[in-house]
Amino acid sequence: MSIPVAVATPLAERTYISALDLFKVGIGPSSSHTVGPLRAARAFVEALAADGLLDRVDRVECVLFGSLGSTGVGHGTPGAVLAGLTGLEVETVTRDDVARVTSDADSGMLALRGTHRIRIADGWLRFAPRELKPRHSNALTLTAFGADGEPLRADTYYSVGGGFVERDGDDSAALASAASPRVPYPFHTMVELLALCRANGLTIAELARANEAAIRGEAETRIRLAAIADAMEACLDAGLTESGTLPGSLHVTRRAAAMAARLRALDAEPTRDTSLEWLQAYAIAVNEENAAGGRVVTAPTNGAAGIIPAVMRHGLDVIPGHDDDTARARAREEFLLVAAAIGALIKSNASISGAEAGCQGEVGSAASMAAAGFAHLLGGSNEQIENAAEIAMEHSLGLTCDPVAGLVQLPCIERNAIGAGKAVAAARLAMNGDGTHLISFDTVVETMRQTGLDMSTKYKETSEGGLAVNVVEC
Ligand code: SF4
Known part of the structure; x- marks a missing residue:
């Protein structure tokens, strides 16, 4: 076993956010x-x-x-x-x-x-x-x-x-420092993460796996990541079958199941590519389950819970090489590990809370995490993964939180579908370059933090601004 090469400040000064802290099974809607x-x-x-x-x-x-x-x-x-x-x-x-x-x-x-x-x-x-x-x-x-x-x-x-x-x-x-597990590759910024990967000859997924294995062992880590992925997929599949009206004063009609039925019919036409529409249906399915108070995985929040499962399922659908169970299981684990590494950086250096940073902290973070996971599934280098995460967050900056009637429904459900599309687009864009780019992920995360501080409280999960005051409840 090789000895980890350190590039960061000492371990004792660092806190580590595990993938299994970020991804938690809970109930909706928030x-x-x-x-x-x-x-x-x-x-x-x-x-x-x-x-x-x-x-x-x-x-x-x-x-x-x-x-x-x-x-x-x-x-x-x-x-x-x-x-x-x-x-x-x-x-x-x-x-x-x-x-x-x-x-x-x-x-x-x-x-x-x-x-x-x-x-x-x-x-x-x-x-x-x-x-x-x-x-x-x-x-x-x-x-x-x-x-x-x-x-x-x-x-x-x-x-x-x-x-x-x-x-x-x-x-x-x-408390966080005292509770922080000891891991071989602690990192606090993307610069440190990339440097650790370079110094140790690791991909981001390999480094994250080594850190998680140091906490609870490789076998237990795999079991628990699989349980998270299973919970995400169960929620998504449940959302694709449920119809009716969501709870609350808006009486929003669930649409994922109808979308799925329509897309299945379209799939009979061999020339019609419905994969991006399925991506949207997946995200809407999860967020309708969330809005209905169903079992959901925080990813990294409930309001933004649809993006990561949708992009992960889409990646397994459209990227070749995930046909057998072993490859599929490995891909799901690695997707979650890479996404969690990005989420940990955002949580440590800015916020994943809509009440603190607006929706850029929720849907923006989820899109950034999912973009990184998707770029990994596409075979991206560490630099391309960083670029994908950066692009998705850069183009979420300033996104406000303004849920109509205080429900996690409008604009939240549809925003997850758009966020999932943004994540895939960001990863595809990054894969068309070599990872070289001017605005770094760390810079974008710091910009998100500052933007959140400057944002009026009207736009931070209070329903006192934006769509929340301009949409008239019937
Ligand atoms: S609009 Fe607000 S409540 Fe809805 S997903 Fe975004 S941060 Fe969450």
């Missing part, structure tokens, strides 16, 4: 507004239990601040908080579980951590969209009270995008 709050609420009841306070709780209150307060209802936050309070886990919870817990709460009862029954009255949840916490705009405070009305515990959590959660009082940088 990683920051559904997955994160569910995890926060669950952490809260676990902390109460650990302190021996659970049995003394008489009632709980929750305040949703900033973006969670603005669009929490449309994004399913109340049900997610209730599910977390009952101890349900995001990896296994279903939309039926959330419906059952919400129904129980509507009738005034909640089983905290599944065991301790409390009353839950009107007013347990308060929305504070105008109150912004300095650490992050997606904040929620949970307070548990005893029978005599005294507060037993209060915690504020931040849902920082992609289902990641931080707690007030915990130093996120210190």
